[in-house]
Amino acid sequence: MNNELPPGLALQKVDERIMTLNVGPQHPGSGHMRIIVQIDGDFIVACDPDPGYVHRGEEKMAEYRNYITNIPHLERPVIHDSCNILYPYVLGVEELLGIEVPERAKYIRVIASELNRCVYTMYWLAIYGIFLGHSTMFMWPAGDRELLIDLLEKMTGARVTHAHFVPGGVRNDLPPNFEDVCLRQVNYFEKRIKEYAAIFYDNPILIARTANTGVLSRQDAIRLGTTGSVLRASGVDYDLRKKEPYDVYDELDVHSNVMKEGDSYARSKIPWLDMLESCNIIRQALQKMPKSGSVRVKLKPNPKGKGLDSVYKRVESGRGSLGCYIVSDGKPEPYRLKLSVGSFRNLIALPYLLKGEKLGNMPAVYWSLNYWPVEADR
Amino acid sequence: MSSDSDDELIETTSDVIPASTKASPTPEKEIELPKFEKGLADKIVEKFGTRIKVAFVKHDRIRIDVGRDDVKEVATFLRDVLNFDHAESVSGVDYPQDKEIEVVYHLGSYTDSSLSRQILVLATRAQREENPIPGNDATKLPSLREIFYSVEFHEREIFEMFGVYFQGHPDNRRLLLPEDWADLPPLRKDFAIKGR
Amino acid sequence: MLKDLITPQNANVFVGKLGDILEQAIDKPLGYAINWGRIWSLWPVHIETACCSVEFGAASSPRYDVERFGIIEAFGSLRQCDLIVVQGTITRKMAPRLRLVYDQMPEPKYVIAMGACAITGGLYFDSYNVLPGIDGVLPVDVYVPGCPPRPETLIQGCMLLQEKIKRMKARKFV
Ligand code: SF4
Numbered sequence: 001m002n003n004e005l006p007p008g009l010a011l012q013k014v015d016e017r018i019m020t021l022n023v024g025p026q027h028p029g030s031g032h033m034r035i036i037v038q039i040d041g042d043f044i045v046a047c048d049p050d051p052g053y054v055h056r057g058e059e060k061m062a063e064y065r066n067y068i069t070n071i072p073h074l075e076r077p078v079i080h081d082s083c084n085i086l087y088p089y090v091l092g093v094e095e096l097l098g099i100e101v102p103e104r105a106k107y108i109r110v111i112a113s114e115l116n117r118c119v120y121t122m123y124w125l126a127i128y129g130i131f132l133g134h135s136t137m138f139m140w141p142a143g144d145r146e147l148l149i150d151l152l153e154k155m156t157g158a159r160v161t162h163a164h165f166v167p168g169g170v171r172n173d174l175p176p177n178f179e180d181v182c183l184r185q186v187n188y189f190e191k192r193i194k195e196y197a198a199i200f201y202d203n204p205i206l207i208a209r210t211a212n213t214g215v216l217s218r219q220d221a222i223r224l225g226t227t228g229s230v231l232r233a234s235g236v237d238y239d240l241r242k243k244e245p246y247d248v249y250d251e252l253d254v255h256s257n258v259m260k261e262g263d264s265y266a267r268s269k270i271p272w273l274d275m276l277e278s279c280n281i282i283r284q285a286l287q288k289m290p291k292s293g294s295v296r297v298k299l300k301p302n303p304k305g306k307g308l309d310s311v312y313k314r315v316e317s318g319r320g321s322l323g324c325y326i327v328s329d330g331k332p333e334p335y336r337l338k339l340s341v342g343s344f345r346n347l348i349a350l351p352y353l354l355k356g357e358k359l360g361n362m363p364a365v366y367w368s369l370n371y372w373p374v375e376a377d378r
Numbered sequence: 379m380s381s382d383s384d385d386e387l388i389e390t391t392s393d394v395i396p397a398s399t400k401a402s403p404t405p406e407k408e409i410e411l412p413k414f415e416k417g418l419a420d421k422i423v424e425k426f427g428t429r430i431k432v433a434f435v436k437h438d439r440i441r442i443d444v445g446r447d448d449v450k451e452v453a454t455f456l457r458d459v460l461n462f463d464h465a466e467s468v469s470g471v472d473y474p475q476d477k478e479i480e481v482v483y484h485l486g487s488y489t490d491s492s493l494s495r496q497i498l499v500l501a502t503r504a505q506r507e508e509n510p511i512p513g514n515d516a517t518k519l520p521s522l523r524e525i526f527y528s529v530e531f532h533e534r535e536i537f538e539m540f541g542v543y544f545q546g547h548p549d550n551r552r553l554l555l556p557e558d559w560a561d562l563p564p565l566r567k568d569f570a571i572k573g574r
Numbered sequence: 575m576l577k578d579l580i581t582p583q584n585a586n587v588f589v590g591k592l593g594d595i596l597e598q599a600i601d602k603p604l605g606y607a608i609n610w611g612r613i614w615s616l617w618p619v620h621i622e623t624a625c626c627s628v629e630f631g632a633a634s635s636p637r638y639d640v641e642r643f644g645i646i647e648a649f650g651s652l653r654q655c656d657l658i659v660v661q662g663t664i665t666r667k668m669a670p671r672l673r674l675v676y677d678q679m680p681e682p683k684y685v686i687a688m689g690a691c692a693i694t695g696g697l698y699f700d701s702y703n704v705l706p707g708i709d710g711v712l713p714v715d716v717y718v719p720g721c722p723p724r725p726e727t728l729i730q731g732c733m734l735l736q737e738k739i740k741r742m743k744a745r746k747f748v
Contacts, residue, residue: 142635225528340467
């Protein structure tokens with residue numbers, strides 16, 4: 001019987017003391033991945049993440065599609081953060097083709113990517129609520145995020161899969177009267193998420209469940225090469241919007257949020273602080289944006305790179321730095337395209353964080369890594 | 379799905395990439411190489427001389443090509459002296475014409491604030507086999523896991539996607555592909571996807 | 575006489591037969607009642623397979639709220655579930671697991687294929703690791719197209735499934 005099953009599905013022997021437990025892929029606390037944990041009583045002694053359930057071969061397929069048709073398909077790994085995952089790709093292609101982007105398009109990109117970061121983070125927060133058994137924290141963010149989805153829908157025409165960024169700018173100009181609506185919605189949104197502090201972040205039950213669990217020290221965070229909120233929760237001030245400003249981030253006043261503790265609580269709070277910061281950035285960008293002008297340079301059909309070249313561009317996405325490495329050989333298709341995503345980089349920390357932790361804390365630690373399995377698997 | 383038929387191979391080999399592209403030389407007209415990056419590159423050249431090749435120096439990006447025997451030494455130097463402390467991404471690139479598979483490490487630094495914009499691209503090449511037996515052929519490279527801890531999962535990914543075996547890596551198991559995958563490593567150029 | 579007929583070994587069979595006879599007698603009203611119960615308590619399994627799960631999550635958010643239509647939020651234990659919403663791409667690694675989950679669910683069970691990927695492979699029609707649709711793995715009741723389908727579309731798909739259940743013979747599963 002055992003022989004008929006593929007190796008990953010085969011039943012494992014139960015040791016007398018140490019027990020191997022498969023968490024996922026069908027488990028409310030695992031998402032699209034499997035975590036193989038070994039438990040001794042209630043304590044985790046070893047953990048082996050097993051991703052790859054959504055590995056769809058994006059990178060291989062990108063080699064068969066040209067630079068423009070790659071756009072909708074590359075955003076699929078994180079459909080609710082689609083502007084940010086396209087951002088490094090678009091920046092890279094622009095560098096390969098040598099395109100200068102109009103000023104107004106740059107601002108629109110910043111606004112869209114900040115809105116999208118909030119949409120992503122709200123979804124993440126909603127799921128974190130479920131993982132911790134806090135149903136209100138599912139309902140509130142899942143409802144409030146529709147506000148911003150509405151905004152993005154006005155702007156791009158799609159609920160989640162925007163495909164709005166194209167090499168040379170953005171697809172469409174803003175709809176009429178967008179600035180006012182956006183300002184109003186964002187102000188309301190900010191007021192709303194400030195209330196989360198009372199129900200979630202200052203909630204003694206949440207603090208009891210997440211504080212001091214899964215502590216990642218500063219050295220380890222650097223050594224393991226983590227990124228984004230995981231890194232900043234461990235006291236390393238590294239936000240690409242400040243450190244390597246792309247597009248117009250250098251003209252905006254960006255504040256990066258850092259916490260020292262490095263536990264699940266800090267990791268869950270940083271994205272929320274980031275959302276408040278995003279609201280600030282959007283307001284600044286709306287103010288500084290040129291009121292009119294073109295938003296896209298016309299490209300030749302089937303654009304090509306100039307001979308053999310390679311670029312590595314990175315942006316700060318909802319899950320940390322997101323890099324895109326494009327090798328071009330002067331054809332309309334990329335020779336090789338690699339997405340270096342925050343989720344995949346943060347995954348390496350999971351075995352370290354879970355060791356010695358109680359099994360009940362596993363979902364709290366795991367989801368605090370700001371992990372989106374579909375993106376990690378690509 | 380099997381893709382080692384001859385005509386496909388010819389097709390890939392016809393995408394001529396000049397062999398000299400392994401390391402495109404530094405631009406001859408040295409108009410305005412960015413100063414800081416030039417300084418960094420010079421430091422590396424000073425230490426290793428002709429054993430490495432500086433492929434390009436652009437704004438915030440330096441690329442050096444290293445042979446497979448020196449890669450560990452260079453990486454240690456980069457970490458200890460130049461303060462690059464983590465690898466952002468490790469990607470493989472398959473070059474069937476050169477019969478080589480390139481592995482590219484993108485290194486960055488969190489601790490040194492002057493380097494926070496910099497990405498150092500460390501490229502090395504492994505021999506490519508026509509009929510790969512992942513793990514048991516000559517496609518091998520030394521693993522950098524002891525030097526940059528963060529490459530652990532990346533190198534596992536490269537192993538299954540390109541068949542490059544990393545010597546000294548503690549855990550060369552499969553990561554993303556299904557457990558019963560028995561085809562070629564999928565990101566090699568001679569692996570063709572459906573209908574293409 | 576009756577004692578000879580019923581031994582402990584065949585008691586189960588006998589009771590089952592009795593159920594058949596009873597059920598045939600009151601087929602219409604009983605079937606209606608059973609189906610009515612099934613329609614308004616569809617419990618989906620919590621299995622996420624790809625990016626469509628974002629919109630599945632949005633469907634149970636306050637704005638769309640599938641619970642109004644008798645579909646409860648995704649639920650952890652598959653032993654209590656009777657609906658499996660396949661949320662997008664099925665990769666070769668996931669396919670055996672999906673079948674395993676399906677096989678462990680108690681009858682009656684219904685399948686909704688959500689998203690272009692679950693129907694035909696969608697955007698990933700030529701990928702090396704993606705199944706071209708889930709028809710080869712599971713018997714699908716309702717297809718919900720879109721990439722990703724909007725929550726409204728998913729809700730409509732669920733309502734179509736309810737219509738379908740209403741017209742099904744309840745007895746098939748009794
Ligand atoms: S149909 Fe579209 S959104 Fe759904 S899983 Fe497939 S690619 Fe993702």
